[in-house]
Amino acid sequence: MVKIRVIPTLLWKGVGLVKGAKFDSWRRVGSVLPAIRVYNQREVDELILLDISATQNGTKPDLEELADAGSDCFVPLTYGGGISNADEVRFLLRSGADKVSVNSAAYTNPGLITEIAARHGSQCVVTSMDVRSIGPDLWECVSHSGTRPTGHDAVAWARTMQDMGAGEILVTSIDRDGTMEGYDLDLVAAICTAVSIPVIASGGAGSYADMVNAVRAGASAVAAASIFHFTELTPAGAKAAIGEAGFPTRVSYVEG
Numbered sequence: 001m002v003k004i005r006v007i008p009t010l011l012w013k014g015v016g017l018v019k020g021a022k023f024d025s026w027r028r029v030g031s032v033l034p035a036i037r038v039y040n041q042r043e044v045d046e047l048i049l050l051d052i053s054a055t056q057n058g059t060k061p062d063l064e065e066l067a068d069a070g071s072d073c074f075v076p077l078t079y080g081g082g083i084s085n086a087d088e089v090r091f092l093l094r095s096g097a098d099k100v101s102v103n104s105a106a107y108t109n110p111g112l113i114t115e116i117a118a119r120h121g122s123q124c125v126v127t128s129m130d131v132r133s134i135g136p137d138l139w140e141c142v143s144h145s146g147t148r149p150t151g152h153d154a155v156a157w158a159r160t161m162q163d164m165g166a167g168e169i170l171v172t173s174i175d176r177d178g179t180m181e182g183y184d185l186d187l188v189a190a191i192c193t194a195v196s197i198p199v200i201a202s203g204g205a206g207s208y209a210d211m212v213n214a215v216r217a218g219a220s221a222v223a224a225a226s227i228f229h230f231t232e233l234t235p236a237g238a239k240a241a242i243g244e245a246g247f248p249t250r251v252s253y254v255e256g
Contacts, residue, residue, distance in 0.1 A: 003248045005045035005221035006211070006238045007200065008228050010035055012051045012081070019225050021178030023130070023146035025052060029229045032069050040074050044235045045250055047073060048101065048170070048223055050128075051081025052145050055104045061088060063095045070096015078126055078170075086115040093120065101170060103128040104143040107150050110164050117165030126200075127161040128170045129154060131187065139173075139187055146174050154187070155194045162195045169195060170223065173203035178226050180206025183214045192218025208233065208241035215247050 011018050011025055012032055018025040029035075032049070039047055049069060054061065061082045070077060079092055080101025089100050105112055106127060116125045130146050131139040131154040139154035150157075158169055171191050173184040181204055188201045198220035205211055205224035214222050222242075227233050239249040 002198070002220055003250050004215050004219075004239075004242050005200075005250065006235045006242070007046045007048055007221055007223045008039055008044055008235060009048045009050065009202065009223045009225040011225060012049055013053045018052075019178060019229055023174050023177055025178075032065070033072055036069055036073050039235070040072070042235050044075055045221070045239075046076040046078065048078045048080070050079075050101065054082030056144050056147065061092055063091055066092065066097060067095040080126070080128055084109075084112075086112065086119055089116050089120060089124070093124070099124050099126050099168075101126040101128045103130065104148075106161065106164075107141070107143050107152065110160065113161060113164040113166050117167070122165050122167035122197075125166050126168045126170050127158075127166040128172070129157060129161075129191075130172050130174055132174045133184070133187075137186060137190065139190075142174060155190050158191045158195050158199075162197050166197060168198045168200060168220075170200040170202055172223075176204030177202075179204055180226050180230075182206060182210040183217075183219075183222075185213055185217045188214050188217040188219050206231075208238050211238050212242055212245045212247075215242055215245070 016031050017029045019029050020026045076098040078099040079097040084105045134140045141150045141152040183201050183204045192199045200221040201214040201219035202223040205227045211222040243249050
């Protein structure tokens with residue numbers, strides 16, 4: 001049975017990390033390197049580092065900053081933000097990323113997913129989907145950090161991304177992001193039912209129970225930010241709760 005992963009998400013904007021609600025990320029929560037060092041000590045399974053301003057600003061991935069982050073990161077690191085071609089991925093992997101997350105560029109060039117997978121393997125490609133509810137059991141994909149509706153149905157797009165070669169899907173509910181009111185479980189279940197590749201649930205975690213519920217809905221991993229920034233809850237505690245609910249997790253040492 002696949003072991004469930006707990007993955008903190010770091011939202012990088014300008015010179016530091018930020019967090020807000022519903023993609024209005026205004027609150028400064030620290031710097032990249034100290035956060036990575038803390039999570040290294042907390043025995044997390046992986047980390048996701050997303051430059052949420054790169055695509056909107058038309059900037060390329062900051063390879064120097066990523067190299068600094070990667071040198072201090074001792075768990076698999078997924079980087080996303082500003083990726084527009086497969087050549088950039090080669091440099092990102094050399095700079096310390098283990099996987100890349102592609103979001104906005106995939107809508108204009110779905111073949112980019114196929115090209116990255118062909119060069120580096122499907123396990124390297126995480127398709128990121130930011131989605132907003134538009135009706136009962138209906139969700140639309142939104143690009144450019146939640147600012148541009150794409151017209152793509154989220155469930156259909158997940159299938160397309162799997163067909164194009166993505167190894168994982170990171171699905172984030174814009175409506176739940178930063179609210180700590182729980183994941184959109186209907187969304188998670190719909191995406192997990194539609195594809196056979198691992199799905200990372202994101203957006204809304206406020207308790208260990210929320211994470212357990214996302215796993216019950218089919219998620220192979222749970223990503224979270226606010227719960228780790230603003231509460232006393234920890235990745236190790238999340239893994240313990242998921243394990244107690246009957247789902248296998250990777251071994252975690254007791255946090256000091």
